[in-house]
Every structure is written in structure tokens, then in C-alpha cells.
Amino acid sequence: MILWEALQYEFMRNALLAGILASIACGIVGALVVVRKMSMISGGISHAAFGGIGLGYLLGFDPLYGALAFTTASAVIMGFIRERMGISEDSAIGIIWVTGMSLGVILIGLSPGYAPDLFSYLFGSILAVPSSDLIVMAVLDAVILVVVYFLYEEFLAVSFDEDFAKASGVPTERVYLILLSLVALTVVILIRVVGVILVIAMLTVPAVTAWQFSRRLNEIMLLSSILSIIFTVEGLWLSYIFNIPSGATIVLVSVVTFLLASALKKIF
Template sequence: MIAELIKLFQFEFMRNALMAGLLVSIACGMMGTFIVVNRIVFISGGIAHAAYGGIGMGYFFRFNPVLGAIAFSIGSALAMGLVYRKTQQRADTIIGVMWAIGMAIGIIFIDLTPGYKVDLMSYLFGSILTVPQSDLILMLGLDFVIGLIVFLFYKELVAISFDSVFAETRNLPVDQLYLMLIVAIALTVVMVMKVVGLILVIALLTIPAAISGQFVKDLKQMMILSSSLGMIFTTLGLGISYFFNLTSGATIILVAGFAYLLSLSWKTLIKQAMEV
């Protein structure tokens, strides 16, 4: 089985797919950790679905839909971040509305675009097997930007994640830092879009981090473990989807979800054993 899997990656499209999975896993490991710690999964989902508006505009105005997704994701992220910071008691409703509006805008623009939209479904459900080298370069660049943000502002991001009130007393620009984190999440969403699609983006962002959070508490260790798990899930999912002729993005998420259920069962068994 291992030999067949190694032979599989002799094909260029599989090597590109594997590299895309590895690059996305790095970003998801970093941003997913902050998403889980800050409990902002809903915002991440809102950004992912609102990005569809940018894809629709890209189709209609004849420019790269990925660039449209980046612009729309960042704009939506800033709006949702401001809403969350300023009106937390009603943020879920407002973000839900923005989520729906973004999707609706994308659908309307696509309806108005003449011709057959051949690769439209790849943005919704992912198409990791068709990732070109140009997208790999874009993913590498986004990884660098996200990694640089985490490296330069790690202490500040940790501070606002665990105690934003204390961070404000230390004269940290909490709102600006929070918006920067949300923008970094938006960039990650665009990366994940090509691998598992906008529909499943939340899962790959949160599942590896959720598993890691059960076993490690240090944020740096959590990021490393999350990235490693993401790489394992994408590689296994790719192999399984190829051998059984399944959709790659959905298979990757199923592997991750199964691992999460196993981790919960393992933690429960350990807890019960300690209580006996």
C-alpha cells in the first residue's frame, strides 16, 4: 500500500496536490489555533462564504476569481471583525446576514455571466487535483505573509486571545491587532478554498487545531501539531480519494473528522481510567 502511494506521487498533478495540501496545512495550523482559542469559528465560516461574492464578480468582470475572493474575503473580514468587536451581543446575527449577502452577490453575478462556468464547483467543493504551479506560488506567498504576521506579533496576538481587557491596560492596540488576525484568517480561507472548497473550509481550519488543543496547551506546540495533523489528513485523504475514486476535498475532511472523533474517544477513556 505504501509503495503504491509513493508511486502515485510520481504524477505531476498529484505532486502539485500534495504540495498544496502541505502549504495549506501550515497556514491552517497557525490560524486554526487562533480561531479555536478565540472561539471565532463562526466568523471564519462567514468569511469563507462571503468570499463567494468575489468569485462571482471575478467571473462577471473577467478577472481571476481567486483575486476577487482575496479582495472580498479581506473586505468581509474587516467588516465582520469590526462588528464582532463593537457589538458582540448581536454579532452572530449581523455576521450571518453578511455571510448570506456575500453568497447571494456571488450567485447573482454568476447568473449574469454568459457562458458555461466549467470550474465553478471547484470553488465550492475544492479541486486539489487541478491546482496549477501558479497557485502553489500564490499559496507559498500567502504562507510567508501569514507566518510573518504570527512571528512579528505573536506575543500581542496571544495577549488579545486570552485576555483582551488586560491587553488594553497594557496599551496594546487591541482592535487593530484583532483586525489583522481576521485578515490573516481571510487569506488562509482563500488558500483552503482550492483544496477543500468554501463549503468545507471551516473543517480544515478548526479540526486539526481542535484535536491539538486536547493534548497540548502551549500555543506554539499547538500550531506545530495542528500543521502536522493537517499534512497527515491531506496526504491520507488524497491517497484514499484516488484509490476509491472519491472527491478529494470531502475525503480529506472525513479523515480529519474521523480523527477528531477518535481523539474525543481517547480522551474520554483516559479520563475514565484516571477516575477509577
């Protein structure tokens, strides 16, 4: 009831729409992330986004575009490090993670004046999503859907057995790079909802929950998108009632549901 009442406000409608758009992306890409076991890479990419946000502040353009540039660049760098250099992937993630964060902090420090909605980029502010951002999110969603539609089999094969995929002629390096780029796009979509720091939660928790009840990758994608919509609405509702931060509430709702689902799965 309260939710319908709340939906009379434009910011609430925008929040709901943003939640749905973000859920589509994080359900699909999150499934790929957990199956490929690359949640830490996603963490690195999402924190690198903060550098771009800082650049946006400094130069006065929409920080979301800065985030997009930085996540994409760090995805490409990550891909190359894995294929070409002698650094372990683990260390590379750590370095990219802290470089992005530090750059962000310095660039924001250099920006004139006070950065008013800085907190919202760190922890999300789904209640303050402007309509222009919704359009960006919808476009990124469309890109993700098209890419996954065409490369689904390749993603599946590369996650299951990279050597075999390579041996049977799949350009595994390119496929991996594309996968990282999808993560980069998804991170940008999710920043509005849960913020840079909690993005990794939305990429993993709904998908891992869905995995427990799915036999195939496409089932995980569908189920985790649905779960993610439920988590977002639930979190939004709770944050509205109790007047608490929405991003963190959404994440906690997801985690609690995951724990309950795991317990149920154990019992039955």
C-alpha cells in the same frame, strides 16, 4: 506504494504541495481561530469569498483574487461591526455569510456561458491546482508566518483576556483586525483544497484535535499543521483509491481522527 506511483503525475505532486502549503496556514491560523472561539466568523468570511469568485467569473480574472478581495473586505467589515456598531457579532456573521453567497450566485448567473469549475470552488479540487496558484499560496503562507511571528504574544494575550490586554496598552482593536485578515488569507489558501463550504472544517478540526494534546498555543500551531498535512495526504490517498471527491474525503478523515483522538483522550 500507490501514493508513490501517483506522484509520477504532475497534478498529484501539485496536489501534495498544495496540501502542505494549506496545512501550514490552517494549522497556525486555525489554532488562533479555535482559541479565540471565532470559528463562526471564519465561516462567514469563507462564504463571503464566493462573491469574489463570482466577480472573477463575470469580469474574467482569476476567481482566487476575487476571493482574496472579498474575504479581506468582509474581515475588515466584521472587525468594524464589532467595535463600532450596535449589531451583535452573531447577526453580522449571518448577514455577511449570505450576502457573499448570494452575490456569488448572481454574478455567476450573469457571466456568459457555463461556469465549468464552479463545483471546484465550492468543494475544492486539490487535484486541479495550477502551479500559478501554488505561488500565490506560498506567498500568503509567508505573510501569515511573518505576522504571527511578530504578534504571537499579542494574539495570545488578546485571546486570553482582552480587557487586561487593552488595559496594559495593547491596541486590541487593531490586533483583532489583523487576526481577521489572517483568517481571510487562510480562507483563500484553503479554497483550492476543500472549497468555500468546507473551509471552516480545516480551520477548526485539526486545531481542536491538537489542542487536546498541547499545553501552549505554539504547540497547537505546530501539531495542528502536522495533523493537517497527515489528513490531507490520507484524504488524497483515499480519494485516489476509491475515486471519490478529495476535499470532502480530507474533511471526513479529519473528523474521524478528531473523534478517535477525543475518545482516546477520555480513556487515558
